[in-house]
Amino acid sequence: MKSYLNFLSKRLSSLIIRICLLLLLNIIVYVITFYGVISKDYGVTSPRNTLAFISENSSISGISSSAKEQLDAINVWAIFIDNNGNVAWNYAAPSELPDKFSINDVAIFSKGYLLDYPVFVDTNDDGLLLLGYPKDSYFKLSNNAFSINAIRKLPVFFVAILILDAFIVLLLYYRSKKRMVSNIEPILDGIESLSKGQPAVVKVGGDLEEISDGINKASQIISRQNIARANWIAGVSHDIRTPLAIILGYADKIKSHCDADSDFYKYSKIIGHNSFKIKNLVSDLNVVSKLQYDMQPLNMETTRMSKLLRTFVADRINEGLEDKYTLTLNIAEEAEPLSLNCDSRLINRALSNLVNNSISHNPEGCNINIDLMSTEDGLKLVIRDDGVGVTEDQQKIMQKPHYMDSLDDKLDLRHGLGTIIVKEIVQAHGGKVETPVVDNGYTTLLSFNL
């Protein structure tokens, strides 16, 4: 509703200005159309002015020559009727006019026409001066009486009708805008989703149906492409797994059959290590692509964070952690009961990637700490190590968009998927990832709102 009102108020002033401009235009057209006629018919030759002029330049005894010229110029005839109804004189009057007029005749023509000629009358002590204009030159109201009550009501009526009209116009305007906005809003939402590469379903009838159909079709194409891409990635990663298992298995076998100081031992170790890297990359790629294309439904459950972390750390240690690494969990007392609505599998995945990062960047060993703390509006997880850390330059490189998000031709293939997967997972939970610059080692902060 608020958006409609905003929309309305924004457009209202321009609507009013437009209405005023329209009125002005009407006046201008009116003036242009009627200027000639008005100036001619209501100017110096108008009946009122002519009547005054002729009246001044004539009497019962006759008419001056200047008055005659004036009458000739505008093709008007004149007669003078004395107080007894006799025609005292006439000038250019039609021949069918009678010589004498009764009081009835006078009463009739004084308000209107004489033999269809529109006539205008001036009186003086001697009688009546009558000007006859050509037939069909003027329209005269012969019964021009109006009720005083009706005329008194007119101003109120005009103001009321104006207000009513304004109200109706605004109402119609508001309704049409509202309908437009309610139709356009889903379309805009749909377009926004499409611009993010996400599918959209828009249901709009009427004139805009064609547009919404177009959006739905585009959306179908995008989701088909997304599904195809995610499936393609899933398929490739599936097909890589079996050969990789064979490589890992035999590399290990070679290693176990070589002397620990032989080159072959070293080579097989390198093969194993790199196969392991591919293994992680493949499974990360799968998770990232599914998260990015919204293919991975989040399995949200209320999970006690302290329990999740204890299980994660215990599993990690139980799986076997080399002696040069330590993994320590510190849970602040007030954070112990905190629960987060989350997909624990994905949170585990993020933690695992961060711990793996610390391990793989510190082949000489390091101490890894996981801290859980409560904050004002949620909880904070700190994963920190005291290893070699990163330089400021490296940190800057890591802030750049990842190649998964990059459209640059020169694909920057420096870093793997480890960090992007953490970002994707935390964002999917409405959280935030920070990597502050620290003096010692590498630190990642994950914060979630409860």
Add this chain to the structure above:
Amino acid sequence: MDTFIFTKKLLIVDDEPELLAMVKSILEEAGFTNIVTAGSVSDALTICHLTLPDMALLDVMLPDGDGFELYEKINKIARIPMIFLTAKDASDDKLTGLGLGADDYIVKPFLPQELILRVCAVLRRCYKDNSVLSLDGCNIDFERAEVIKESETLPLTAKEHALLKILADNSGKIVTVDNLCEALWGDNPFGYENSLNAHVRRVREKIEINPSSPTSLITVKGLGYKLITRN
């Protein structure tokens, strides 16, 4: 290590002959002596009908069906421990596998050591003659719920028995306080940590030579406990 598990008969089912050969050689090298392989559902079922294996490792995608179906068919013949070994890692696949009652789920590619450990763990859990457990200072008879020391025999309470059982099932591994509380008090056991501490103290008094410096039931700070066994 329990040597009896290496005599168990293992069936490995995968449609990839090279992988089959590799898994077989890894397990043989680890000490397993009785391994059969199959490349399809029908081959696997033929083997199971002839002589039932003690355990099966199943690939999920097979040329004539899927591993989940095979799991159910083998289960109808006899209930044996089974592990899924697959290149699929989609979460619902994992749930399908474990929901059926599979004992574990290993995603390819795996480290050979990981495979051996998991196979051994499942076999030990399912076949171990685990009624008597040998610790530093005593033996525990789970069937009789007794701690047997040189000079005396001490009875275990139900809670102490449950505590030792879950630790023994995961011997050498950390079991978190959360898992222990859940095993002892059921779901949502938040707030039972103090009671757990009390039970641990009493168990130590029964099983440790010197309860104030334990060598069998070890505290792992901030996480939980683990039980160090002798065998």
